[in-house]
Amino acid sequence: MLSRLRRRTAGPRPDPQGVNFTSEHLTAAKTLARRKQVINAIWVRIPILSLWSGGALEDIADNSLYFRFVLALVGIIWLLAIPYEGLWKRTYVDEHALQPSQVTMYFDWAEVHKADRYLDTLEKIVNGTFDERTAFLQESFSISGLATSNTSTSTYAHIRPPRSKGTETILVSANWVSRDGTPNLRGIATLLALGDFLQGQNHWASDLVLVVGEGYVEGLEGFMREYHNLFPGVIWTGLNIDYPGHSFSHLGMFYEGVNGRLPNQDIVNAASNVARYAGGVLPRLHDVVDEPPAGFGSPLVQNYLLGAKHLLHHFAFMATGRGSAAHGVLARHRIDALTLYASPAEGPHGFHTLGRTIESTLRSMNNLLERLHASYFFYLLPRPDQFIPVGHYLPAAVLLGASLTIGGFDCPSPLEGLGYILPAFAVAAVAWIVGLHPIFLAPVPLAILPRPQGQAHTSAKSLTLLFYGALIPTLAMVNFPQAVVLALISLLYLTLPKYLALAILAIQPGLILALAQGYWGLDLQKDWLAVGNLTWPGVYAVWLPLWMISVVLL
Amino acid sequence: MIVRHLLATLAGLLLLLVPLASATPEDEHGHGHGHGQIEPQLNELFGNSTTAGRHTNNWAVLVCSSRYWFNYRHMANTLAMYRTLKRLGLPDSNIILMLSDDVACNARNAFPATVYASAGRQMDLYGEGIEVDYRGYEVTVESFLRLLTGRHEDTVPRSKRLLSDASSNVFIYMTGHGGNEFLKFQDNEEVSAYDVADAVEQMWEKRRYNKLLFTIDTCQANTMYSKFYSPEITATGSSELGENSYSHHSDRDIGVAVIDGFTHYILQYLETLDKSSLATLRDFFNTYDPVRIQSHPGISTSLSSVPPEGLLVTDFFGGVASVEVVPSSAELPALAAGPEASAWRPSPRRGHFNAISAGGEKEDGRFEKAARPSLHRQQGKEWVRPLGKEQGVAWAQGALTALAGATAYVTYLALSK
Numbered sequence: 001m002l003s004r005l006r007r008r009t010a011g012p013r014p015d016p017q018g019v020n021f022t023s024e025h026l027t028a029a030k031t032l033a034r035r036k037q038v039i040n041a042i043w044v045r046i047p048i049l050s051l052w053s054g055g056a057l058e059d060i061a062d063n064s065l066y067f068r069f070v071l072a073l074v075g076i077i078w079l080l081a082i083p084y085e086g087l088w089k090r091t092y093v094d095e096h097a098l099q100p101s102q103v104t105m106y107f108d109w110a111e112v113h114k115a116d117r118y119l120d121t122l123e124k125i126v127n128g129t130f131d132e133r134t135a136f137l138q139e140s141f142s143i144s145g146l147a148t149s150n151t152s153t154s155t156y157a158h159i160r161p162p163r164s165k166g167t168e169t170i171l172v173s174a175n176w177v178s179r180d181g182t183p184n185l186r187g188i189a190t191l192l193a194l195g196d197f198l199q200g201q202n203h204w205a206s207d208l209v210l211v212v213g214e215g216y217v218e219g220l221e222g223f224m225r226e227y228h229n230l231f232p233g234v235i236w237t238g239l240n241i242d243y244p245g246h247s248f249s250h251l252g253m254f255y256e257g258v259n260g261r262l263p264n265q266d267i268v269n270a271a272s273n274v275a276r277y278a279g280g281v282l283p284r285l286h287d288v289v290d291e292p293p294a295g296f297g298s299p300l301v302q303n304y305l306l307g308a309k310h311l312l313h314h315f316a317f318m319a320t321g322r323g324s325a326a327h328g329v330l331a332r333h334r335i336d337a338l339t340l341y342a343s344p345a346e347g348p349h350g351f352h353t354l355g356r357t358i359e360s361t362l363r364s365m366n367n368l369l370e371r372l373h374a375s376y377f378f379y380l381l382p383r384p385d386q387f388i389p390v391g392h393y394l395p396a397a398v399l400l401g402a403s404l405t406i407g408g409f410d411c412p413s414p415l416e417g418l419g420y421i422l423p424a425f426a427v428a429a430v431a432w433i434v435g436l437h438p439i440f441l442a443p444v445p446l447a448i449l450p451r452p453q454g455q456a457h458t459s460a461k462s463l464t465l466l467f468y469g470a471l472i473p474t475l476a477m478v479n480f481p482q483a484v485v486l487a488l489i490s491l492l493y494l495t496l497p498k499y500l501a502l503a504i505l506a507i508q509p510g511l512i513l514a515l516a517q518g519y520w521g522l523d524l525q526k527d528w529l530a531v532g533n534l535t536w537p538g539v540y541a542v543w544l545p546l547w548m549i550s551v552v553l554l
Numbered sequence: 555m556i557v558r559h560l561l562a563t564l565a566g567l568l569l570l571l572v573p574l575a576s577a578t579p580e581d582e583h584g585h586g587h588g589h590g591q592i593e594p595q596l597n598e599l600f601g602n603s604t605t606a607g608r609h610t611n612n613w614a615v616l617v618c619s620s621r622y623w624f625n626y627r628h629m630a631n632t633l634a635m636y637r638t639l640k641r642l643g644l645p646d647s648n649i650i651l652m653l654s655d656d657v658a659c660n661a662r663n664a665f666p667a668t669v670y671a672s673a674g675r676q677m678d679l680y681g682e683g684i685e686v687d688y689r690g691y692e693v694t695v696e697s698f699l700r701l702l703t704g705r706h707e708d709t710v711p712r713s714k715r716l717l718s719d720a721s722s723n724v725f726i727y728m729t730g731h732g733g734n735e736f737l738k739f740q741d742n743e744e745v746s747a748y749d750v751a752d753a754v755e756q757m758w759e760k761r762r763y764n765k766l767l768f769t770i771d772t773c774q775a776n777t778m779y780s781k782f783y784s785p786e787i788t789a790t791g792s793s794e795l796g797e798n799s800y801s802h803h804s805d806r807d808i809g810v811a812v813i814d815g816f817t818h819y820i821l822q823y824l825e826t827l828d829k830s831s832l833a834t835l836r837d838f839f840n841t842y843d844p845v846r847i848q849s850h851p852g853i854s855t856s857l858s859s860v861p862p863e864g865l866l867v868t869d870f871f872g873g874v875a876s877v878e879v880v881p882s883s884a885e886l887p888a889l890a891a892g893p894e895a896s897a898w899r900p901s902p903r904r905g906h907f908n909a910i911s912a913g914g915e916k917e918d919g920r921f922e923k924a925a926r927p928s929l930h931r932q933q934g935k936e937w938v939r940p941l942g943k944e945q946g947v948a949w950a951q952g953a954l955t956a957l958a959g960a961t962a963y964v965t966y967l968a969l970s971k
Contacts, residue, residue: 099624
């Protein structure tokens with residue numbers, strides 16, 4: 001295809017003196033000539049690249065393969081370079097309205113005492129029925145003077161400050177189950193104490209809604225689905241409290257939402273700033289210890305490994321599309337939210353620190369005059385107070401995608417090729433409708449799907465490369481880790497030598513998913529049904545067809 | 555139609571020429587002590603020269619151009635400046651206050667209906683006697699430029715107009731968010747340094763100021779006065795091109811910054827002055843300290859004929875109550891002839907000039923108190939007019955003028971019917 005583009009002549013240059021040409025024609029002609037030069041320049045350099053990559057691949061006739069190899073190599077090197085400090089920048093709060101850590105905090109020992117008393121009762125009813133628990137919560141909220149009620153899986157209270165117009169709302173939640181799987185009693189006790197504390201303060205410009213959800217996310221998700229039948233205000237920002245232990249040493253910021261949607265970076269920056277300077281507790285990303293690993297000598301290597309550790313945690317949440325904590329379900333409702341995780345430890349922090357951090361963070365959120373928009377929505381956080389802007393990491397996925405796309409340029413008969421690809425998508429669609437687990441599709445490519453030969457094989461392979469080559473950079477914009485995983489899978493399936501590819505294809509996607517479920521409890525199907533994680537349909541729409549086509553194309 | 559207009563114009567010309575023509579011979583004789591003033595008075599009327607001691611009143615335009623709660627400090631800057639001006643004696647009627655937001659009543663303000671410019675909140679700047687002339691969305695680039703140039707809709711009340719004249723010293727203070735040669739209004743539009751310079755030039759051409767002090771506190775503020783080209787402007791700003799102007803401090807209960815550094819230190823200095831202070835603008839500018847302000851304030855005096863050491867701080871900050879005393883001999887002959895005979899009426903101006911209108915002396919108390927005794931004194935002392943031929947000539951001139959005027963008017967009426 002590249003050679004066809006190159007052979008196409010642009011025709012004679014227009015005569016500037018001629019009457020038939022306007023200045024736009026001349027400009028267009030210049031642009032065309034320049035493009036042709038660029039294509040020629042690339043074309044001329046391809047043999048140089050092939051010379052450089054040596055004799056190991058000389059048996060491969062197609063020149064473009066060398067170019068693809070270089071692109072994939074650069075892409076992978078770029079990917080590996082992401083944890084390198086040189087690509088990072090320091091975070092900063094971009095939205096002026098937030099003004100973090102600038103207020104006096106009034107949450108004090110009286111509130112801590114109240115939280116302790118709430119905790120006493122919560123410990124008694126933690127194993128009770130939903131009715132018992134919601135009765136206690138509603139009674140407590142009522143005594144504080146709040147309007148309170150419940151849905152089938154959650155209890156909520158509504159704080160209506162005297163001068164709030166009620167058009168915007170800040171949501172604060174705590175769920176019965178912590179992300180550890182243990183009861184989140186102190187989180188709920190903090191929430192009850194907050195209800196009592198915030199009621200009657202006059203400087204709130206937004207309403208506040210406090211939610212105690214059943215389970216880990218189910219209650220909060222249920223509440224969100226009913227929210228608009230219950231409240232008029234729009235929720236801009238949310239804060240989820242997770243405090244499972246007795247005391248805590250650090251405050252973990254869990255920010256990834258469902259389907260890889262990230263909250264505006266300002267909310268992470270503001271909450272970290274408040275935790276550090278107002279609350280007096282060091283923030284962490286997730287629960288990753290922010291200390292360079294010992295025994296690697298150079299600080300450069302140490303920081304690289306530390307950055308990689310943070311990013312791997314991030315990638316694990318993002319690639320599977322799961323929210324990193326309960327606040328993740330708010331992301332689907334376009335709420336910029338965060339979970340504050342009180343990292344269990346012997347000390348020194350407790351209700352006092354957490355309450356003050358939450359109060360000050362809420363004051364910042366209260367200052368907002370419009371939705372968070374100033375800072376980044378696409379970013380990687382390699383360490384607390386450091387971020388990687390989209391322009392520094394996106395090229396890795398684009399290069400990997402481009403290396404696939406270029407392989408698809410030679411497509412002699414697109415229609416014929418399509419005939420071999422569409423059945424794979426159709427089979428996956430049928431399996432989705434019927435509700436068949438991916439593992440049962442293992443015999444399909446061998447039994448049902450036709451195997452293309454000759455020109456049809458080239459065309460089918462090119463179309464697959466074109467499709468996935470286009471999909472990867474597109475996906476990378478919204479969910480970079482997922483796109484990287486897809487790029488690596490595509491490269492392994494489609495570009496490796498035959499027997500190596502066969503070995504990899506033998507590990508069927510369904511098998512991988514079943515193993516992941518068995519070892520790490522990663523149940524994508526349940527996630528899809530409970531909180532709408534699109535990775536499960538994505539497996540049927542993208543991964544399974546790719547696997548089947550790759551098997552057929554072997 | 556054309557004939558009628560021509561005739562009316564001719565009649566008007568005649569009206570003008572009669573007193574001038576009759577005055578000329580006397581000047582040639584060299585003893586018309588009053589009529590030798592015609593030349594300077596014409597200059598005074600139509601020229602643009604500034605004469606020493608002409609300054610009789612002060613005006614101030616205070617502009618806070620930014621909205622939103624987190625820009626609390628800009629409202630506080632402006633209100634603190636407003637308070638200082640009033641403390642130094644400038645009446646509310648001479649202050650045009652533009653506030654683009656009402657932080658006092660913002661739901662986020664834990665102290666409703668107050669604005670403070672310092673942590674600790676000792677002095678409420680929004681308490682009593684605050685007259686905001688332009689508030690909220692009224693504060694626009696258009697309204698600001700209209701205010702300066704005096705090009706208002708007929709319906710705009712006098713309290714919203716800058717009613718300054720050639721005897722007024724005008725102080726303009728602006729604060730908000732700005733950049734290189736612009737200042738943002740309402741987070742929505744911008745006024746450029748060129749716009750302000752052109753508006754001030756119009757003010758000069760329309761004789762709307764005697765001297766002007768332009769002060770601005772914003773990022774890259776000094777660029778905002780860099781385009782001025784009209785005379786008699788002294789300008790100062792908070793920061794150079796490429797520099798930010800920073801807030802000074804926050805109040806942790808209000809939760810936002812309450813004042814900007816430059817304004818804070820200006821006000822701190824002004825607080826040491828009183829109405830009778832003889833401190834000059836040089837003393838004022840010498841208090842600038844780039845280290846404390848955290849930016850490099852700029853001063854521009856090249857357009858002013860008087861150096862800053864020749865201008866008092868109170869020439870701009872504060873009330874001035876000087877009265878312009880005009881000897882009767884300095885009046886135009888038609889006027890000197892007496893109000894009854896005069897066909898020419900001076901245009902209404904502020905101050906005691908208002909009082910000089912045909913037959914209207916007693917309507918205005920100020921005339922009786924100030925102007926009439928001075929006339930008596932004049933008549934009793936060096937400006938006593940000799941009776942006789944000269945006064946007879948003056949009367950004759952007046953009568954002739956009135957007659958010519960009446961003839962012209964009657965002719966015009968007859969023709970236009």
